[in-house]
Amino acid sequence: MHQATVDCYYSLSSPWAYLGGPQTADIVQRYHVNLVLKPYDFQAVVPHTGGIPLKTRPEARRTYHALELARWRDYLGLPLNLEPAHYPKGVATDPNWNKYAGWMVIAAQNLYQAGAGPNPFVLSHALLRALWAEERDTSQPDVRVAVANENGFDGARLLDMEAAGSTQAIYQSFSQDAIDAGVFGAPIFVLKGERFWGQDRLMFLERALAKAAAR
Secondary structure, X not given: OOOOEEEEEEOOOOHHHHHOHHHXXXXXXXXXXXXXXXXXXXXXXXXXXXXOOHHXXXXXXXXXXXXXXXXXXXXXXXXXXXXXXOOOOOOOOOOOOOOHHHHHHHHHHHHHHOOOOOOHHHHHHHHHHHHHOOOOOOOOHHHHHHHHHHOOOOHHHHHHHHOOHHHHHHHHHHHHHHHHHOOOOOOEEEEOOEEEEOHHHHHHHHHHHHHHHHO
């Protein structure tokens, strides 16, 4: 069976990536998808591609964002705090606050691809859940290590790999890939160059995968 590859561009601070986690996992399993997680530098990329970070949006859009989060949380039955204790962190004090977890996921994906670790999607969803549902500060290394260990990963090893040159080079390449692919939000799934923006578009990704499988 031909295995379709889907690139998932996102930030490890995206509530929409968290809400779409279970459906994404289901689609990956049913359609035998090779899912490539591509955490990228949201703050650096979106000025080039037209995205608007939440904190810079007018109040009307910020309040609607909260309303939609509440709707989808209730519809999907996933726990989510509309104002989590550790989002957003102060960029002035730590501009990398929402990047560390992405680096850890990249490290986990590197090990997985080498046959040396569990599926990185499990860690990715656990880190998002920790931030959005469990009031845990994933910008802190001890929190990331604990989340990794709780989900069957070697947290200390992944923490050591976060700042490695290979991890950082991949993160930068994913950010450039995002610009080249026209990514302006999170999550955006890309299948053969076609973009699907947001967890509420996963049904269209599934339709595209079903059509490809039928051929």
